[in-house]
Amino acid sequence: MTDNARSHTSPTPPVTLLGAGAMGSALARAWLAAGHPVTVWNRTPARAEALAAEGAAVAASAAEAVAAGRLVVVCLLDDASVGEALADADLTGRDLVDLTTGTPAQGRARAAWATERGARFLDAGIMAVPPMIGKPDSGAYVFYSGSPELFEEHRATLAVPAGARYVGADPGFAALHDVALLSAMSGMFAGVLHAFALIRREDIAPTDFAPLLVSWLTAMAQLAHQTAEQLESGDYGKDVVSNLAMQAAGNVTLLRTAEEQGVSAELLTPYTELMDRWLAAGHGDEDTAGMVELLTGEAS
Template sequence: MSTTPEPVTVIGLGNLGRALAETFLRNGHPTTVWNRSPAKAEALVARGATPAATAAEAIAAGELVLVALLDPAAAREVLAGAAEAIRGRVLVNLTSGGPKDARELADWAAEHEAQYLHGAVYAVPQTIGTIESSVNYSGSAEAHRRWQTQLGLLGKGTFLGTDAGRASGYDVAILAGMYGMLGGFLHATAMAQAAGVSATELTPMLVSWLTDSFPALSTFAKEIDNGDYSTEESNLVMNQAGLATIIQASQAQGVPAVTLNPVKELIDQQVAAGHGAASLARVVESLRSEP
Protein backbone atom coordinates (compact mmCIF):
# COMPACT_ATOMS: atom_id res chain seq x y z
CA MET A 1 0.00 0.00 0.00
CA SER A 2 1.34 3.43 -0.98
CA THR A 3 2.21 5.79 1.85
CA THR A 4 2.31 8.82 -0.43
CA PRO A 5 0.11 11.56 1.08
CA GLU A 6 -3.07 11.86 -0.94
CA PRO A 7 -4.23 15.12 -2.51
CA VAL A 8 -6.86 17.15 -0.71
CA THR A 9 -8.89 20.22 -1.59
CA VAL A 10 -9.93 23.10 0.64
CA ILE A 11 -12.83 25.31 -0.46
CA GLY A 12 -12.97 28.62 1.38
CA LEU A 13 -9.94 30.39 2.83
CA GLY A 14 -11.20 32.30 5.79
CA ASN A 15 -9.44 31.78 9.12
CA LEU A 16 -10.59 28.16 9.38
CA GLY A 17 -9.98 27.26 5.75
CA ARG A 18 -6.45 28.65 5.82
CA ALA A 19 -5.68 26.68 8.98
CA LEU A 20 -7.00 23.48 7.35
CA ALA A 21 -4.89 23.99 4.25
CA GLU A 22 -1.79 24.83 6.29
CA THR A 23 -2.21 21.64 8.30
CA PHE A 24 -2.40 19.43 5.21
CA LEU A 25 0.56 21.20 3.60
CA ARG A 26 2.57 20.79 6.80
CA ASN A 27 1.91 17.06 6.66
CA GLY A 28 2.96 16.69 3.06
CA HIS A 29 -0.44 16.47 1.35
CA PRO A 30 -0.72 18.04 -2.10
CA THR A 31 -3.33 20.70 -1.37
CA THR A 32 -5.50 22.52 -3.87
CA VAL A 33 -7.24 25.66 -2.64
CA TRP A 34 -10.00 27.92 -3.90
CA ASN A 35 -11.56 31.10 -2.60
CA ARG A 36 -13.85 33.67 -4.17
CA SER A 37 -11.15 36.26 -3.47
CA PRO A 38 -8.01 34.71 -5.04
CA ALA A 39 -5.69 36.98 -3.04
CA LYS A 40 -6.45 34.93 0.08
CA ALA A 41 -4.68 31.97 -1.52
CA GLU A 42 -1.37 33.76 -2.10
CA ALA A 43 0.28 32.91 1.23
CA LEU A 44 -0.76 29.27 0.89
CA VAL A 45 0.51 29.10 -2.69
CA ALA A 46 3.85 30.40 -1.42
CA ARG A 47 3.91 27.40 0.93
CA GLY A 48 3.19 24.94 -1.87
CA ALA A 49 -0.57 24.92 -2.33
CA THR A 50 -2.04 24.77 -5.81
CA PRO A 51 -4.55 27.52 -6.62
CA ALA A 52 -7.65 26.66 -8.61
CA ALA A 53 -9.42 29.11 -10.89
CA THR A 54 -12.86 27.73 -10.03
CA ALA A 55 -14.45 25.68 -7.28
CA ALA A 56 -15.13 22.91 -9.80
CA GLU A 57 -11.46 22.80 -10.76
CA ALA A 58 -10.48 22.57 -7.09
CA ILE A 59 -12.97 19.78 -6.38
CA ALA A 60 -11.73 17.81 -9.39
CA ALA A 61 -8.18 17.87 -8.02
CA GLY A 62 -8.74 15.47 -5.11
CA GLU A 63 -11.15 12.91 -3.73
CA LEU A 64 -11.25 14.53 -0.28
CA VAL A 65 -12.84 17.99 -0.37
CA LEU A 66 -13.13 20.14 2.76
CA VAL A 67 -15.59 23.02 2.68
CA ALA A 68 -15.23 25.92 5.13
CA LEU A 69 -17.40 28.82 4.02
CA LEU A 70 -19.23 31.65 5.74
CA ASP A 71 -22.62 29.99 6.14
CA PRO A 72 -24.82 27.20 4.75
CA ALA A 73 -26.18 29.43 1.96
CA ALA A 74 -22.65 30.11 0.72
CA ALA A 75 -21.79 26.39 0.87
CA ARG A 76 -24.89 25.45 -1.13
CA GLU A 77 -24.23 28.15 -3.71
CA VAL A 78 -20.58 27.24 -4.27
CA LEU A 79 -21.21 23.49 -4.44
CA ALA A 80 -24.22 23.88 -6.71
CA GLY A 81 -22.03 25.85 -9.09
CA ALA A 82 -19.54 22.98 -9.15
CA ALA A 83 -22.06 20.13 -9.27
CA GLU A 84 -20.47 18.52 -12.31
CA ALA A 85 -17.27 17.89 -10.36
CA ILE A 86 -18.88 16.41 -7.23
CA ARG A 87 -19.43 12.83 -8.39
CA GLY A 88 -17.21 10.33 -6.57
CA ARG A 89 -15.89 12.89 -4.12
CA VAL A 90 -16.07 12.96 -0.34
CA LEU A 91 -17.40 16.30 0.90
CA VAL A 92 -16.44 17.22 4.45
CA ASN A 93 -18.45 20.30 5.26
CA LEU A 94 -17.04 22.26 8.20
CA THR A 95 -19.29 25.27 7.58
CA SER A 96 -21.28 26.20 10.67
CA GLY A 97 -25.02 25.61 10.39
CA GLY A 98 -27.95 23.74 11.84
CA PRO A 99 -28.96 20.07 11.53
CA LYS A 100 -31.48 20.86 8.79
CA ASP A 101 -28.77 22.51 6.68
CA ALA A 102 -26.48 19.49 7.05
CA ARG A 103 -29.18 16.98 6.17
CA GLU A 104 -30.26 18.93 3.10
CA LEU A 105 -26.70 19.17 1.81
CA ALA A 106 -26.14 15.46 2.52
CA ASP A 107 -29.21 14.65 0.43
CA TRP A 108 -27.95 16.91 -2.35
CA ALA A 109 -24.54 15.23 -2.27
CA ALA A 110 -26.15 11.78 -2.48
CA GLU A 111 -28.15 12.90 -5.51
CA HIS A 112 -24.85 13.84 -7.15
CA GLU A 113 -23.19 10.54 -6.18
CA ALA A 114 -20.90 12.02 -3.57
CA GLN A 115 -20.38 11.03 0.06
CA TYR A 116 -21.00 13.59 2.77
CA LEU A 117 -19.61 14.21 6.23
CA HIS A 118 -20.57 17.16 8.35
CA GLY A 119 -17.95 18.38 10.79
CA ALA A 120 -18.15 20.69 13.79
CA VAL A 121 -14.81 22.14 14.82
CA TYR A 122 -14.02 22.86 18.46
CA ALA A 123 -10.86 24.91 18.17
CA VAL A 124 -9.62 28.34 17.33
CA PRO A 125 -7.88 28.31 13.93
CA GLN A 126 -4.36 28.52 15.35
CA THR A 127 -4.86 25.24 17.24
CA ILE A 128 -6.05 23.24 14.21
CA GLY A 129 -3.69 20.30 13.80
CA THR A 130 -2.75 20.16 17.48
CA ILE A 131 -3.96 18.17 20.48
CA GLU A 132 -6.04 21.20 21.49
CA SER A 133 -8.30 20.76 18.46
CA SER A 134 -11.24 18.38 18.15
CA VAL A 135 -13.83 17.80 15.44
CA ASN A 136 -17.15 15.95 15.62
CA TYR A 137 -18.32 14.24 12.43
CA SER A 138 -21.58 12.70 11.27
CA GLY A 139 -22.80 11.38 7.95
CA SER A 140 -21.18 8.72 5.79
CA ALA A 141 -19.56 6.06 7.97
CA GLU A 142 -17.72 4.73 4.92
CA ALA A 143 -16.22 8.15 4.17
CA HIS A 144 -15.17 8.58 7.79
CA ARG A 145 -13.44 5.19 7.87
CA ARG A 146 -11.71 5.82 4.54
CA TRP A 147 -10.35 9.25 5.48
CA GLN A 148 -10.02 8.95 9.24
CA THR A 149 -6.23 9.18 9.18
CA GLN A 150 -6.20 12.32 7.06
CA LEU A 151 -8.97 13.97 9.07
CA GLY A 152 -7.11 13.02 12.22
CA LEU A 153 -4.40 15.50 11.24
CA LEU A 154 -6.84 18.30 12.06
CA GLY A 155 -7.39 17.22 15.66
CA LYS A 156 -9.13 14.56 17.71
CA GLY A 157 -12.05 13.27 15.67
CA THR A 158 -15.26 11.74 17.00
CA PHE A 159 -17.81 10.08 14.71
CA LEU A 160 -21.32 10.60 16.07
CA GLY A 161 -23.31 8.49 13.63
CA THR A 162 -24.79 8.35 10.17
CA ASP A 163 -27.37 11.12 10.64
CA ALA A 164 -25.61 13.98 8.84
CA GLY A 165 -27.32 16.51 11.12
CA ARG A 166 -26.13 15.00 14.39
CA ALA A 167 -22.80 16.82 14.59
CA SER A 168 -24.59 20.12 13.95
CA GLY A 169 -27.20 19.20 16.57
CA TYR A 170 -24.46 18.93 19.15
CA ASP A 171 -22.67 22.01 17.84
CA VAL A 172 -25.44 24.59 17.87
CA ALA A 173 -26.64 23.35 21.27
CA ILE A 174 -23.15 23.63 22.75
CA LEU A 175 -22.68 27.10 21.27
CA ALA A 176 -26.07 28.21 22.59
CA GLY A 177 -24.92 27.15 26.05
CA MET A 178 -21.65 29.02 25.57
CA TYR A 179 -23.35 32.25 24.56
CA GLY A 180 -25.78 31.92 27.44
CA MET A 181 -22.82 31.67 29.80
CA LEU A 182 -21.10 34.66 28.17
CA GLY A 183 -24.29 36.68 28.45
CA GLY A 184 -24.42 35.88 32.15
CA PHE A 185 -20.76 36.83 32.56
CA LEU A 186 -21.21 40.18 30.85
CA HIS A 187 -24.28 40.95 32.97
CA ALA A 188 -22.38 39.97 36.10
CA THR A 189 -19.45 42.26 35.29
CA ALA A 190 -21.80 45.19 34.57
CA MET A 191 -23.49 44.69 37.94
CA ALA A 192 -20.15 44.35 39.70
CA GLN A 193 -18.78 47.54 38.21
CA ALA A 194 -21.96 49.39 39.18
CA ALA A 195 -21.22 48.31 42.76
CA GLY A 196 -17.59 49.44 42.55
CA VAL A 197 -16.09 45.99 41.92
CA SER A 198 -13.89 45.61 38.86
CA ALA A 199 -14.44 42.80 36.36
CA THR A 200 -10.94 41.54 37.12
CA GLU A 201 -11.70 41.34 40.83
CA LEU A 202 -15.02 39.59 40.27
CA THR A 203 -13.97 36.97 37.76
CA PRO A 204 -11.94 34.56 39.95
CA MET A 205 -14.79 34.28 42.45
CA LEU A 206 -17.35 33.92 39.64
CA VAL A 207 -15.31 31.19 37.93
CA SER A 208 -14.97 29.33 41.23
CA TRP A 209 -18.74 29.50 41.85
CA LEU A 210 -19.58 28.37 38.31
CA THR A 211 -17.11 25.51 38.53
CA ASP A 212 -18.69 24.31 41.76
CA SER A 213 -22.12 24.56 40.08
CA PHE A 214 -21.29 22.45 37.02
CA PRO A 215 -22.23 19.07 38.62
CA ALA A 216 -25.81 20.32 38.84
CA LEU A 217 -25.97 20.23 35.03
CA SER A 218 -25.63 16.44 35.02
CA THR A 219 -28.44 16.19 37.58
CA PHE A 220 -30.63 18.48 35.47
CA ALA A 221 -29.81 16.44 32.35
CA LYS A 222 -31.09 13.25 33.98
CA GLU A 223 -34.26 15.02 35.11
CA ILE A 224 -34.84 16.37 31.59
CA ASP A 225 -34.28 13.00 29.89
CA ASN A 226 -36.46 11.18 32.42
CA GLY A 227 -39.15 13.86 32.54
CA ASP A 228 -39.06 13.67 36.34
CA TYR A 229 -38.59 17.10 37.91
CA SER A 230 -39.39 16.26 41.51
CA THR A 231 -36.97 17.82 43.98
CA GLU A 232 -36.52 18.43 47.68
CA GLU A 233 -33.98 21.15 47.11
CA SER A 234 -34.09 24.37 45.09
CA ASN A 235 -37.48 24.45 43.38
CA LEU A 236 -38.99 26.85 40.85
CA VAL A 237 -40.72 29.05 43.43
CA MET A 238 -37.42 29.55 45.25
CA ASN A 239 -35.64 30.37 42.02
CA GLN A 240 -38.45 32.70 40.99
CA ALA A 241 -38.03 34.71 44.19
CA GLY A 242 -34.24 34.68 44.01
CA LEU A 243 -34.14 35.81 40.41
CA ALA A 244 -36.67 38.57 41.10
CA THR A 245 -34.34 39.90 43.80
CA ILE A 246 -31.35 39.84 41.43
CA ILE A 247 -33.31 41.62 38.69
CA GLN A 248 -34.46 44.28 41.14
CA ALA A 249 -30.88 44.81 42.34
CA SER A 250 -29.62 45.00 38.76
CA GLN A 251 -32.19 47.61 37.78
CA ALA A 252 -31.55 49.61 40.97
CA GLN A 253 -27.90 49.81 39.91
CA GLY A 254 -28.89 51.10 36.50
CA VAL A 255 -28.07 47.81 34.76
CA PRO A 256 -30.98 46.61 32.56
CA ALA A 257 -31.89 42.98 33.25
CA VAL A 258 -32.16 42.09 29.57
CA THR A 259 -30.25 38.82 29.96
CA LEU A 260 -32.19 37.76 33.08
CA ASN A 261 -35.76 38.72 32.25
CA PRO A 262 -36.24 35.96 29.63
CA VAL A 263 -35.22 33.31 32.17
CA LYS A 264 -37.55 34.82 34.76
CA GLU A 265 -40.42 34.76 32.23
CA LEU A 266 -39.86 31.03 31.60
CA ILE A 267 -39.85 30.32 35.33
CA ASP A 268 -43.02 32.39 35.75
CA GLN A 269 -44.73 30.32 33.03
CA GLN A 270 -43.97 27.07 34.82
CA VAL A 271 -45.02 28.38 38.24
CA ALA A 272 -48.26 29.75 36.79
CA ALA A 273 -48.93 26.31 35.31
CA GLY A 274 -48.75 24.79 38.78
CA HIS A 275 -45.18 23.46 38.78
CA GLY A 276 -43.68 25.67 41.48
CA ALA A 277 -42.47 22.69 43.53
CA ALA A 278 -40.57 21.24 40.56
CA SER A 279 -36.88 21.46 39.84
CA LEU A 280 -35.48 24.43 37.89
CA ALA A 281 -34.79 21.96 35.07
CA ARG A 282 -38.53 21.93 34.30
CA VAL A 283 -38.08 25.28 32.53
CA VAL A 284 -36.96 23.25 29.52
CA GLU A 285 -40.62 22.30 29.00
CA SER A 286 -41.32 25.92 28.06
CA LEU A 287 -38.65 25.70 25.37
CA ARG A 288 -39.78 22.51 23.69
CA SER A 289 -41.12 22.67 20.15
CA GLU A 290 -44.84 22.32 19.72
CA PRO A 291 -45.78 18.83 18.49
Protein backbone atom coordinates in the same frame (compact mmCIF):
# COMPACT_ATOMS: atom_id res chain seq x y z
CA MET B 1 -2.30 6.27 -10.00
CA THR B 2 -6.00 7.11 -9.60
CA ASP B 3 -7.42 9.41 -6.94
CA ASN B 4 -9.16 6.45 -5.29
CA ALA B 5 -5.94 4.43 -5.14
CA ARG B 6 -4.02 7.33 -3.62
CA SER B 7 -6.64 7.81 -0.91
CA HIS B 8 -6.29 4.18 0.16
CA THR B 9 -2.50 3.71 -0.04
CA SER B 10 -0.94 7.01 1.02
CA PRO B 11 -0.36 7.54 4.74
CA THR B 12 -0.91 11.25 4.09
CA PRO B 13 -3.64 11.33 1.43
CA PRO B 14 -4.30 14.50 -0.55
CA VAL B 15 -6.88 17.00 0.63
CA THR B 16 -8.79 19.52 -1.46
CA LEU B 17 -9.90 22.55 0.50
CA LEU B 18 -12.42 25.09 -0.74
CA GLY B 19 -12.12 28.29 1.28
CA ALA B 20 -9.00 30.13 2.42
CA GLY B 21 -10.44 32.41 5.05
CA ALA B 22 -9.09 32.47 8.58
CA MET B 23 -10.44 29.02 9.45
CA GLY B 24 -9.75 27.49 6.04
CA SER B 25 -6.17 28.73 6.09
CA ALA B 26 -5.63 27.31 9.56
CA LEU B 27 -6.96 23.93 8.40
CA ALA B 28 -4.75 23.96 5.30
CA ARG B 29 -1.64 24.76 7.34
CA ALA B 30 -2.37 21.89 9.73
CA TRP B 31 -2.65 19.40 6.87
CA LEU B 32 0.45 20.79 5.15
CA ALA B 33 2.43 20.53 8.38
CA ALA B 34 1.40 16.89 8.66
CA GLY B 35 2.63 16.16 5.14
CA HIS B 36 -0.68 16.04 3.29
CA PRO B 37 -0.68 17.38 -0.27
CA VAL B 38 -3.22 20.21 -0.22
CA THR B 39 -5.04 21.76 -3.18
CA VAL B 40 -6.82 24.96 -2.26
CA TRP B 41 -9.33 27.22 -3.98
CA ASN B 42 -10.69 30.53 -2.83
CA ARG B 43 -13.14 32.86 -4.53
CA THR B 44 -10.63 35.69 -4.03
CA PRO B 45 -7.38 34.14 -5.36
CA ALA B 46 -5.10 36.55 -3.49
CA ARG B 47 -6.13 34.98 -0.20
CA ALA B 48 -4.63 31.66 -1.27
CA GLU B 49 -1.22 33.13 -2.12
CA ALA B 50 0.16 32.68 1.39
CA LEU B 51 -0.83 29.01 1.33
CA ALA B 52 0.85 28.58 -2.05
CA ALA B 53 4.07 29.91 -0.54
CA GLU B 54 3.76 27.23 2.15
CA GLY B 55 3.38 24.38 -0.32
CA ALA B 56 -0.29 24.24 -1.27
CA ALA B 57 -1.36 23.89 -4.90
CA VAL B 58 -3.79 26.65 -5.87
CA ALA B 59 -6.60 25.72 -8.26
CA ALA B 60 -8.06 28.24 -10.69
CA SER B 61 -11.60 27.08 -10.03
CA ALA B 62 -13.56 25.07 -7.50
CA ALA B 63 -14.22 22.42 -10.15
CA GLU B 64 -10.48 22.10 -10.81
CA ALA B 65 -9.80 21.78 -7.09
CA VAL B 66 -12.44 19.04 -6.71
CA ALA B 67 -10.87 17.13 -9.60
CA ALA B 68 -7.52 17.06 -7.78
CA GLY B 69 -8.46 14.45 -5.20
CA ARG B 70 -11.10 12.32 -3.58
CA LEU B 71 -11.40 14.06 -0.20
CA VAL B 72 -12.96 17.50 -0.64
CA VAL B 73 -13.33 19.74 2.42
CA VAL B 74 -15.47 22.86 2.18
CA CYS B 75 -15.11 25.77 4.61
CA LEU B 76 -16.99 28.74 3.16
CA LEU B 77 -19.17 31.61 4.36
CA ASP B 78 -22.54 29.89 4.36
CA ASP B 79 -24.56 27.07 2.83
CA ALA B 80 -25.49 29.15 -0.23
CA SER B 81 -21.80 29.69 -0.91
CA VAL B 82 -21.26 25.93 -0.91
CA GLY B 83 -23.90 25.40 -3.55
CA GLU B 84 -22.53 28.20 -5.69
CA ALA B 85 -18.92 27.01 -5.43
CA LEU B 86 -19.73 23.41 -6.32
CA ALA B 87 -22.34 24.11 -8.99
CA ASP B 88 -20.03 23.18 -11.87
CA ALA B 89 -17.93 20.55 -10.09
CA ASP B 90 -18.13 16.84 -10.85
CA LEU B 91 -18.70 15.22 -7.47
CA THR B 92 -18.94 11.66 -8.76
CA GLY B 93 -16.91 9.40 -6.48
CA ARG B 94 -15.87 12.26 -4.24
CA ASP B 95 -16.04 12.39 -0.44
CA LEU B 96 -17.45 15.78 0.49
CA VAL B 97 -16.96 17.13 4.01
CA ASP B 98 -18.76 20.40 4.72
CA LEU B 99 -17.23 22.41 7.57
CA THR B 100 -19.31 25.47 6.72
CA THR B 101 -21.45 26.64 9.64
CA GLY B 102 -25.11 25.87 9.03
CA THR B 103 -28.33 24.52 10.49
CA PRO B 104 -29.41 20.89 10.88
CA ALA B 105 -31.92 21.27 8.03
CA GLN B 106 -29.22 22.67 5.76
CA GLY B 107 -26.93 19.75 6.61
CA ARG B 108 -29.63 17.24 5.70
CA ALA B 109 -30.51 19.04 2.49
CA ARG B 110 -26.85 19.33 1.47
CA ALA B 111 -26.37 15.60 2.14
CA ALA B 112 -29.24 14.75 -0.21
CA TRP B 113 -27.83 17.21 -2.77
CA ALA B 114 -24.39 15.58 -2.60
CA THR B 115 -25.79 12.06 -2.84
CA GLU B 116 -27.72 13.00 -5.97
CA ARG B 117 -24.40 14.08 -7.48
CA GLY B 118 -22.63 10.84 -6.70
CA ALA B 119 -20.71 11.90 -3.57
CA ARG B 120 -20.56 10.61 -0.03
CA PHE B 121 -21.16 13.36 2.51
CA LEU B 122 -20.30 14.46 6.02
CA ASP B 123 -21.55 17.63 7.63
CA ALA B 124 -19.45 19.15 10.39
CA GLY B 125 -19.43 21.69 13.20
CA ILE B 126 -16.13 23.19 14.30
CA MET B 127 -15.82 23.73 18.04
CA ALA B 128 -12.79 25.99 17.85
CA VAL B 129 -11.45 29.31 16.63
CA PRO B 130 -8.62 29.45 14.05
CA PRO B 131 -5.73 29.84 16.55
CA MET B 132 -6.74 26.51 18.15
CA ILE B 133 -6.49 24.54 14.89
CA GLY B 134 -3.47 22.27 14.50
CA LYS B 135 -2.61 22.39 18.19
CA PRO B 136 -3.29 19.03 19.88
CA ASP B 137 -3.43 20.52 23.38
CA SER B 138 -5.87 23.32 22.50
CA GLY B 139 -9.00 21.26 23.10
CA ALA B 140 -10.29 21.94 19.58
CA TYR B 141 -12.55 19.36 17.99
CA VAL B 142 -15.03 18.98 15.16
CA PHE B 143 -18.40 17.25 15.17
CA TYR B 144 -19.08 15.06 12.12
CA SER B 145 -22.32 13.43 10.99
CA GLY B 146 -23.42 11.63 7.86
CA SER B 147 -21.76 8.73 6.05
CA PRO B 148 -20.13 6.45 8.66
CA GLU B 149 -18.03 4.80 5.94
CA LEU B 150 -16.63 8.16 4.83
CA PHE B 151 -15.79 9.10 8.40
CA GLU B 152 -14.01 5.82 9.16
CA GLU B 153 -12.00 5.94 5.94
CA HIS B 154 -10.80 9.51 6.48
CA ARG B 155 -10.82 9.63 10.29
CA ALA B 156 -7.03 10.01 10.60
CA THR B 157 -6.89 12.83 8.06
CA LEU B 158 -9.86 14.67 9.56
CA ALA B 159 -8.29 14.42 13.03
CA VAL B 160 -5.12 16.26 11.97
CA PRO B 161 -6.40 19.84 12.43
CA ALA B 162 -8.58 19.07 15.47
CA GLY B 163 -10.16 16.16 17.29
CA ALA B 164 -12.80 14.32 15.25
CA ARG B 165 -16.07 13.33 16.97
CA TYR B 166 -18.65 11.37 15.00
CA VAL B 167 -22.19 11.98 16.30
CA GLY B 168 -24.35 9.92 13.99
CA ALA B 169 -25.53 9.00 10.52
CA ASP B 170 -28.14 11.77 10.48
CA PRO B 171 -26.38 14.56 8.54
CA GLY B 172 -28.10 17.19 10.67
CA PHE B 173 -26.62 16.02 13.97
CA ALA B 174 -23.24 17.77 13.64
CA ALA B 175 -24.87 21.17 13.18
CA LEU B 176 -27.37 20.40 15.95
CA HIS B 177 -24.61 19.57 18.42
CA ASP B 178 -22.67 22.65 17.30
CA VAL B 179 -25.58 25.06 17.66
CA ALA B 180 -26.77 23.54 20.93
CA LEU B 181 -23.35 24.09 22.51
CA LEU B 182 -23.07 27.58 21.03
CA SER B 183 -26.53 28.43 22.36
CA ALA B 184 -25.47 27.37 25.85
CA MET B 185 -22.36 29.48 25.46
CA SER B 186 -24.47 32.48 24.46
CA GLY B 187 -26.58 32.12 27.57
CA MET B 188 -23.45 31.89 29.72
CA PHE B 189 -21.95 35.00 28.12
CA ALA B 190 -25.22 36.84 28.76
CA GLY B 191 -24.85 36.04 32.44
CA VAL B 192 -21.20 37.08 32.40
CA LEU B 193 -22.07 40.46 30.90
CA HIS B 194 -24.83 41.01 33.46
CA ALA B 195 -22.46 40.16 36.31
CA PHE B 196 -19.85 42.65 35.10
CA ALA B 197 -22.56 45.27 34.63
CA LEU B 198 -23.57 44.90 38.28
CA ILE B 199 -20.07 45.76 39.52
CA ARG B 200 -19.39 48.35 36.81
CA ARG B 201 -19.82 51.46 38.96
CA GLU B 202 -18.29 50.03 42.12
CA ASP B 203 -14.72 49.89 43.42
CA ILE B 204 -14.33 46.31 42.22
CA ALA B 205 -11.74 45.59 39.56
CA PRO B 206 -13.13 43.37 36.78
CA THR B 207 -9.81 41.51 36.67
CA ASP B 208 -10.18 40.68 40.37
CA PHE B 209 -13.77 39.58 39.89
CA ALA B 210 -13.16 37.44 36.79
CA PRO B 211 -11.46 34.50 38.59
CA LEU B 212 -14.40 34.28 41.00
CA LEU B 213 -16.80 34.29 38.06
CA VAL B 214 -14.93 31.57 36.17
CA SER B 215 -14.64 29.38 39.26
CA TRP B 216 -18.35 29.70 40.06
CA LEU B 217 -19.52 29.01 36.51
CA THR B 218 -17.20 26.01 36.24
CA ALA B 219 -18.65 24.52 39.42
CA MET B 220 -22.26 25.20 38.43
CA ALA B 221 -21.79 23.76 34.92
CA GLN B 222 -21.54 20.30 36.48
CA LEU B 223 -25.27 20.48 37.19
CA ALA B 224 -25.87 19.86 33.49
CA HIS B 225 -25.32 16.16 34.25
CA GLN B 226 -28.19 16.19 36.75
CA THR B 227 -30.44 18.02 34.30
CA ALA B 228 -29.65 15.40 31.66
CA GLU B 229 -30.54 12.56 34.03
CA GLN B 230 -33.82 14.24 34.97
CA LEU B 231 -34.73 14.76 31.32
CA GLU B 232 -33.97 11.15 30.41
CA SER B 233 -35.91 9.74 33.36
CA GLY B 234 -38.76 12.25 33.18
CA ASP B 235 -38.44 12.66 36.95
CA TYR B 236 -37.89 16.40 37.39
CA GLY B 237 -37.91 16.05 41.16
CA LYS B 238 -34.99 13.62 41.27
CA ASP B 239 -32.11 14.69 43.56
CA VAL B 240 -33.39 18.26 43.83
CA VAL B 241 -31.21 20.49 46.00
CA SER B 242 -32.75 23.89 45.32
CA ASN B 243 -36.26 23.54 43.97
CA LEU B 244 -37.98 25.82 41.51
CA ALA B 245 -39.95 27.64 44.21
CA MET B 246 -36.73 28.58 46.03
CA GLN B 247 -35.01 29.68 42.85
CA ALA B 248 -37.97 31.76 41.73
CA ALA B 249 -38.05 33.47 45.12
CA GLY B 250 -34.35 34.23 44.78
CA ASN B 251 -34.97 35.88 41.43
CA VAL B 252 -36.65 38.74 43.25
CA THR B 253 -33.29 39.64 44.80
CA LEU B 254 -31.50 39.35 41.46
CA LEU B 255 -33.92 41.71 39.77
CA ARG B 256 -34.02 44.16 42.67
CA THR B 257 -30.23 44.30 42.79
CA ALA B 258 -30.12 45.07 39.08
CA GLU B 259 -32.56 47.92 39.63
CA GLU B 260 -30.52 49.27 42.56
CA GLN B 261 -27.33 49.15 40.51
CA GLY B 262 -28.96 50.88 37.56
CA VAL B 263 -28.51 47.83 35.35
CA SER B 264 -31.03 46.61 32.79
CA ALA B 265 -32.39 43.18 33.63
CA GLU B 266 -33.14 42.36 29.98
CA LEU B 267 -30.60 39.52 29.92
CA LEU B 268 -32.23 37.87 32.96
CA THR B 269 -35.97 38.41 32.53
CA PRO B 270 -36.61 35.87 29.74
CA TYR B 271 -35.31 33.13 32.03
CA THR B 272 -36.98 34.38 35.20
CA GLU B 273 -40.30 34.73 33.37
CA LEU B 274 -40.02 31.16 32.12
CA MET B 275 -39.42 30.01 35.69
CA ASP B 276 -42.52 31.92 36.85
CA ARG B 277 -44.63 30.19 34.18
CA TRP B 278 -43.43 26.73 35.22
CA LEU B 279 -43.96 27.58 38.88
CA ALA B 280 -47.52 28.74 38.18
CA ALA B 281 -48.15 25.40 36.46
CA GLY B 282 -47.53 23.65 39.79
CA HIS B 283 -43.92 22.52 39.56
CA GLY B 284 -42.49 24.32 42.58
CA ASP B 285 -41.08 21.17 44.20
CA GLU B 286 -39.17 20.17 41.06
CA ASP B 287 -35.89 21.28 39.56
CA THR B 288 -35.79 23.53 36.48
CA ALA B 289 -35.26 20.72 33.94
CA GLY B 290 -38.97 20.48 33.16
CA MET B 291 -38.93 24.01 31.76
CA VAL B 292 -37.63 22.39 28.57
CA GLU B 293 -41.27 21.44 27.95
CA LEU B 294 -42.20 25.12 27.79
CA LEU B 295 -39.49 25.73 25.20
CA THR B 296 -40.49 22.77 23.03
CA GLY B 297 -44.24 23.27 23.32
CA GLU B 298 -44.77 19.95 25.11
CA ALA B 299 -46.33 21.55 28.18
CA SER B 300 -50.11 21.55 28.18
